[in-house]
Amino acid sequence: MQIDPTQRRPLGAWLKWCGLLLSAWLLGGCAGPRIDSTTHRAVSHDSRAQFLILHYTAVDLESSIRILTQQRVSSHYLVTDEQPPRIYRLVDEDRRAWHAGISAWDGHAMLNGNSIGIEIVNLGNAPGPDGREAAFQPYPPEQVELIVELVRDIVKRHQIRPDRVLGHSDIAPQRKVDPGPLFPWKRLADEGLVLWPKQADVQQAQARYAAGVPPVQWFQQALAKHGFLVAQHGELDEPTRRVIAAFQMKYRQAKYDGQPDAETAALLTALTGLWHPAKAP
Ligand SMILES: [Zn+2]
Structure with missing residues (x-):
């Protein structure tokens, strides 16, 4: 019988193959104990996201993306000011984004741990590079509609209460004024997404x-x-x-x-x- 020499495994190849088997076994061991997550399931639980916090970035889109993706600050979502506006997810919702900082609301502190953060591209009240006077900038209608849609979706999925849909200025009033006095809170309230007085x-x-x-x-x-x-x-x-x-x-x-x-x-x-x-x- 003619044996094709290419089909023969030299000793080195066998050792390599055994090494792979050993690593797979070891890696399997590192995956942790076997857990049955289907037989018994608890009825009592809720989302780790209890708050939804809204911000403006106070800088343009390019800077917003750079800062929120590369510096020690982040948010789950970024709503752009393009025509039409877009939504980027920068951090998965089950991860903690770093958007709230030192913050408190209704006895809860340091809200990064239990909130979802939305940053909106809006220049805020900084003076413009063109010599524009410091004045809060309006949120364009298309951007507002996209924000409403995003907030509605997050609130529904995580069952976030209307009194917990807040601005950065609510949870850190000594440091922050965003999303500012032109933010369409009433529009969100009309959708039942924000606490509003009668x-x-x-x-x-x-x-x-x-x-x-x-x-x-x-x-x-x-x-x-x-x-x-x-x-x-x-x-x-x-x-x-x-x-x-x-x-x-x-x-x-x-x-x-x-x-x-x-x-x-x-x-x-x-x-x-x-x-x-x-x-x-
Ligand atoms: Zn903010």
């Missing part, structure tokens, strides 16, 4: 507060009940003003001066149920 409740409370604006202590109490991390000392200091301004940027976008006034008090009452004095009329 107009009748606001009017009723505002009529009552017209006679006298509640004291700063009450504002601090109501803002804390709403979810903000805010000191309860009764003084209208800069940190308190920044928290009030953050609240106004979302719920009373025409005026966000950080001043406690009757309309702001009425919005807080309508959202929290907290009256001044602390009883229902």
